[in-house]
Amino acid sequence: xxxxxxxxxxxxxxxxxxxxxxxxxxxxxxxxxxxxxxxxxxxxxxxxxxxxxxxxxxxxxxxxxxxxxxxxxxxxxxxxxxxxxxxxxxxxxxxxxxxxxxxxxxxxxxxxxxxxxxxxxxxxxxxxxxxxxxxxxxxxxxxxxxxxxxxxxxxxxxxxxxxxxxxxxxxxxxxxxxxxxxxxxxxxxxxxxxxxxxxxxxxxxxxxxxxxxxxxxxxxxxxxxxxxxxxxxxxxxxxxxxxxxxxxxxxxxxxxxxxxxxxxxxxxxxxxxxxxxxxxxxxxxxxxxxxxxxxxxxxxxxxxxxxxxxxxxxxxxxxxxxxxxxxxxxxxxxxxxxxxxxxxxxxxxxxxxxxxxxxxxxxxxxxxxxxxxxxxxxxxxxxxxxxx
Amino acid sequence: xxxxxxxxxxxxxxxxxxxxxxxxxxxxxxxxxxxxxxxxxxxxxxxxxxxxxxxxxxxxxxxxxxxxxxxxxxxxxxxxxxxxxxxxxxxxxxxxxxxxxxxxxxxxxxxxxxxxxxxxxxxxxxxxxxxxxxxxxxxxxxxxxxxxxxxxxxxxxxxxxxxxxxxxxxxxxxxxxxxxxxxxxxxxxxxxxxxxxxxxxxxxxxxxxxxxxxxxxxxxxxxxxxxxxxxxxxxxxxxxxxxxxxxxxxxxxxxxxxxxxxxxx
Ligand SMILES: Nc1ncnc2c1ncn2[C@@H]1O[C@H](COP(=O)(O)OP(=O)(O)OP(=O)(O)O)[C@@H](O)[C@H]1O
Ligand SMILES: [Mg+2]
Numbered sequence: 001x002x003x004x005x006x007x008x009x010x011x012x013x014x015x016x017x018x019x020x021x022x023x024x025x026x027x028x029x030x031x032x033x034x035x036x037x038x039x040x041x042x043x044x045x046x047x048x049x050x051x052x053x054x055x056x057x058x059x060x061x062x063x064x065x066x067x068x069x070x071x072x073x074x075x076x077x078x079x080x081x082x083x084x085x086x087x088x089x090x091x092x093x094x095x096x097x098x099x100x101x102x103x104x105x106x107x108x109x110x111x112x113x114x115x116x117x118x119x120x121x122x123x124x125x126x127x128x129x130x131x132x133x134x135x136x137x138x139x140x141x142x143x144x145x146x147x148x149x150x151x152x153x154x155x156x157x158x159x160x161x162x163x164x165x166x167x168x169x170x171x172x173x174x175x176x177x178x179x180x181x182x183x184x185x186x187x188x189x190x191x192x193x194x195x196x197x198x199x200x201x202x203x204x205x206x207x208x209x210x211x212x213x214x215x216x217x218x219x220x221x222x223x224x225x226x227x228x229x230x231x232x233x234x235x236x237x238x239x240x241x242x243x244x245x246x247x248x249x250x251x252x253x254x255x256x257x258x259x260x261x262x263x264x265x266x267x268x269x270x271x272x273x274x275x276x277x278x279x280x281x282x283x284x285x286x287x288x289x290x291x292x293x294x295x296x297x298x299x300x301x302x303x304x305x306x307x308x309x310x311x312x313x314x315x316x317x318x319x320x321x322x323x324x325x326x327x328x329x330x331x332x333x334x335x336x337x338x339x340x341x342x343x344x345x346x347x348x349x350x351x352x353x354x355x356x357x358x359x360x361x362x363x364x365x366x367x368x369x370x371x372x373x374x375x376x377x378x379x380x381x382x383x384x385x386x387x388x
Numbered sequence: 389x390x391x392x393x394x395x396x397x398x399x400x401x402x403x404x405x406x407x408x409x410x411x412x413x414x415x416x417x418x419x420x421x422x423x424x425x426x427x428x429x430x431x432x433x434x435x436x437x438x439x440x441x442x443x444x445x446x447x448x449x450x451x452x453x454x455x456x457x458x459x460x461x462x463x464x465x466x467x468x469x470x471x472x473x474x475x476x477x478x479x480x481x482x483x484x485x486x487x488x489x490x491x492x493x494x495x496x497x498x499x500x501x502x503x504x505x506x507x508x509x510x511x512x513x514x515x516x517x518x519x520x521x522x523x524x525x526x527x528x529x530x531x532x533x534x535x536x537x538x539x540x541x542x543x544x545x546x547x548x549x550x551x552x553x554x555x556x557x558x559x560x561x562x563x564x565x566x567x568x569x570x571x572x573x574x575x576x577x578x579x580x581x582x583x584x585x586x587x588x589x590x591x592x593x594x595x596x597x598x599x600x601x602x603x604x605x606x607x608x609x610x611x612x613x614x615x616x617x618x619x620x621x622x623x624x625x626x627x628x629x630x631x632x633x634x635x636x637x638x639x640x641x642x643x644x645x646x647x648x649x650x651x652x653x
Pocket of ligand 2: 184
């Protein structure tokens with residue numbers, strides 16, 4: 001099997017042309033340098049170094065308690081780092097109080113002032129700057145229009161729905177035209193449908209204003225949808241910083257592969273490198289050796305590795321597929337999700353693999369049924385080798 | 389527990405309220421008695437309320453009481469709110485539990501002890517007893533009630549509101565004035581009204597700490613009752629009851645409204 005020329009392949013980013021992180025001459029807007037935060041009993045953020053560029057929509061993604069909010073709160077000035085530096089536009093932020101930092105935050109609880117109308121809430125930040133009344137009025141109107149809340153200007157927060165409050169919180173945080181907008185799980189309180197709509201609206205607003213967005217979320221789909229780049233965190237450390245496509249298709253380790261999307265992990269050992277460049281891997285339970293196209297890895301023969309394959313990149317067939325990379329097993333569960341069907345297939349050694357198939361037609365001839373013997377296959381470049 | 393009122397509940401409720409309010413109702417009723425004899429109903433009349441207007445000593449006492457209560461309420465609200473803020477906000481400083489306990493102590497301290505100790509203090513520093521000594525004494529024992537009310541509100545206060553204000557460029561002082569204070573205002577107002585009414589109807593502490601020219605209304609009522617209850621005193625007491633009732637109802641309404649607003653948060 002020929003090796004595909006990788007230089008012509010792109011991993012799907014939304015804004016293909018926007019990639020300042022690959023440009024050596026670009027200066028980051030925000031720079032975390034070895035930032036650590038210790039609370040009395042635990043390390044919440046552990047030696048994080050990270051660059052975020054102007055105009056970027058950047059997501060911090062990780063499980064609950066991994067330190068995402070703490071990292072963001074240090075940038076806003078609510079927590080002081082125990083070690084390291086945070087630079088904004090090249091200037092060290094150490095000792096600058098929150099009310100003098102050109103960043104604004106949208107709180108998870110929205111934190112709208114309950115005694116002020118929507119209008120007054122949005123005007124609050126502008127008033128602190130001492131802007132003239134007419135300028136404030138114009139800017140407030142502009143912001144309320146941006147989030148489509150003009151009709152509610154006179155209402156108090158307790159007279160609004162959750163989605164409306166979220167919009168006011170966004171307008172309030174954007175009113176001062178901050179260099180950076182921090183969003184701490186901004187959509188967590190919304191129901192699924194509204195959340196999806198709002199995700200795209202936020203992306204539109206971000207592109208329209210050109211503000212740098214730094215968003216915290218523990219919802220991987222949300223991060224994938226919205227971000228230019230994602231930083232995956234695990235117990236205070238950065239695990240991988242990359243575009244959504246790279247995170248998904250080229251996860252650095254098992255944690256990332258597992259946290260972002262579904263994955264089948266196949267344990268094995270390196271047998272050899274084929275002349276074609278593919279890795280031959282001996283995997284117990286497979287019908288023959290596995291062939292994996294992952295040319296960037298540097299592996300030694302005999303090394304234990306894990307081969308990660310996403311469920312949608314595997315096929316289920318009654319006949320053994322052509323080529324390498326085949327498993328045989330019994331259909332254990334079938335889940336019909338409308339757009340996808342999920343098969344859980346039990347190998348003879350008891351392991352269960354997940355395979356999904358897009359339902360591209362409404363009717364299927366002779367559908368695969370429970371307890372049938374089937375084959376699973378995947379192409380060499382559908383898999384990633386995780387060595388660490 | 390929700391459900392229909394059982395006969396037992398109806399009886400106990402009636403008895404309880406009767407026990408609490410019958411004496412007060414009798415007092416109010418007799419303030420409208422046309423007869424001078426306290427125990428004989430002589431028909432409805434408001435003459436004793438007009439007679440009050442002629443009773444200069446009683447009017448003086450009422451004026452003193454209102455002034456004392458007002459100044460007390462202001463000072464107690466400021467000090468009590470400050471104490472509540474430091475006790476809830478400044479983390480766990482050394483001796484915090486002790487301070488909290490010390491703030492609450494005057495609530496359970498027998499009034500006689502409070503009065504006596506204040507009297508000893510004023511005598512020992514050679515302070516002439518009068519308006520200011522009563523007021524200071526009232527501030528010391530009403531302040532803790534303000535602290536309790538305001539502290540309860542502060543504990544439920546969402547700190548991210550203050551963070552949001554600072555994030556939007558407000559200095560800590562501006563944050564306090566334009567966000568913290570308005571949000572806790574109902575509790576502060578409730579504390580003010582509580583201090584006002586407590587000061588209004590205090591007899592024991594005032595008796596210890598007051599001096600010539602600063603006789604309060606409860607003191608005046610008490611001393612004249614020793615010479616026999618007059619319908620005039622009933623009228624004065626009824627007015628006092630009305631004032632206290634209004635204070636308590638307003639405090640309750642203010643608190644309830646703020647709870648409703650907070651639920652939306
Ligand atoms: N003020 C604090 N004092 C002590 N520990 C804290 C404090 N704030 C956060 N922590 C701890 O630091 C760790 C990281 O907290 P953080 O709020 O940053 O997590 P997170 O990634 O935002 O989680 P979530 O998704 O649940 O919001 C947690 O273990 C938390 O208990
Ligand atoms: Mg968080």
